[in-house]
Amino acid sequence: MNLKGSLSTLILEVLSHGPSHGYEIATSIKRRSAGVLDFKEGTLYPTLHTLERDGMLTSETDIENGRTRRYYKLTEKGSKTLQKSTLEWERVSGAISGILGGTA
Amino acid sequence: MTLEQWLYTATQNLVPKAAQKVREDIEFHVETAMRRYQIEGKSELEATEFAIRDLGYPKVAARGFEKTYLTKSELNLLASDQETIANKIWLSIPWFVAFIYVTITNFSHSVEFWNLQPWQFSVFTFIITIQFLINGIIARKYSLKTGSGLI
Incomplete structure (x- = not known):
């Protein structure tokens, strides 16, 4: 399924449960959607880095087995954006469901 | 495709600091994915191949990174x-x-x-x-x- 536009919100949602690194975020989205939301993992990082640039996330690094591991953490701004995006998504998806289900 | 080739294509136009950040994230990602595949029973070679395949096309990632960072x-x-x-x-x-x-x-x-x-x-x-x-x-x-x- 094409995640274009929704990936930011999904990343923010995953990080609302605690700091995480890219691989964990990717597997969490796939697992929680039971594989429906499948995407190429390389496309996750541009979105992650954009969210960080925009102040939605912060990152911290530590070294594991000589490799730099970067953890991403939700900021206050990211948390507010997530709340707004979730409300907007519920509004839009409710409207679409209404039309497709024939109740609207 | 090797990891080095993937990283080169994805970061070749980025300024060094941004390229380094992307490289660190992707290298750690691939290493974690490889470990997961090996736990599932794949050989090291297969695990590497699968982990890099999961990243997708490096040119697509490059387009995303170039929107975020200065080239x-x-x-x-x-x-x-x-x-x-x-x-x-x-x-x-x-x-x-x-x-x-x-x-x-x-x-x-x-x-x-x-x-x-x-x-x-x-x-x-x-x-x-x-x-x-x-x-x-x-x-x-x-x-x-x-x-x-x-x-």
Whole structure:
């Protein structure tokens, strides 16, 4: 399924449960959607880095087995954006469901 | 495709600091994915192949990164712009100081010499001051961009 536009919100949602690194975020989205939301993992990082640039996330690094591991953490701004995006998504998806289900 | 080839394609146009950050994230990602595949019973070679395949096309990732970070060509453009502005400021400083000095110390003589009205002096002073301020604001804006951590 094409995640274009929704990936930011999904990343923010995953990080609302605690700091995480890219691989964990990717597997969490796939697992929680039971594989429906499948995407190429390389496309996750541009979105992650954009969210960080925009102040939605912060990152911290530590070294594991000589490799730099970067953890991403939700900021206050990211948390507010997530709340707004979730409300907007519920509004839009409710409207679409209404039309497709024939109740609207 | 090797991890090195993937990383080269995805980061070749980025400025070094951004490329390094992407490289660190992807290398850790692939290593974690490889460990997971090996736990599932894949050989090291298969695990590497699967982990890199899961990343997708590096050109697609590159397009995403280039929207977020400054590219090398953008940095060069910015540097040349900065140089032009810095030169403008540098060249305008002595003219500005000399003009103010002449205006203040020898105002009446200058008026006579150039056959100018006092209001014309005021307008010239105003224009030069504004130009000086605009150059300063533009230079400040660029220095904020380059110091924003994106390069």
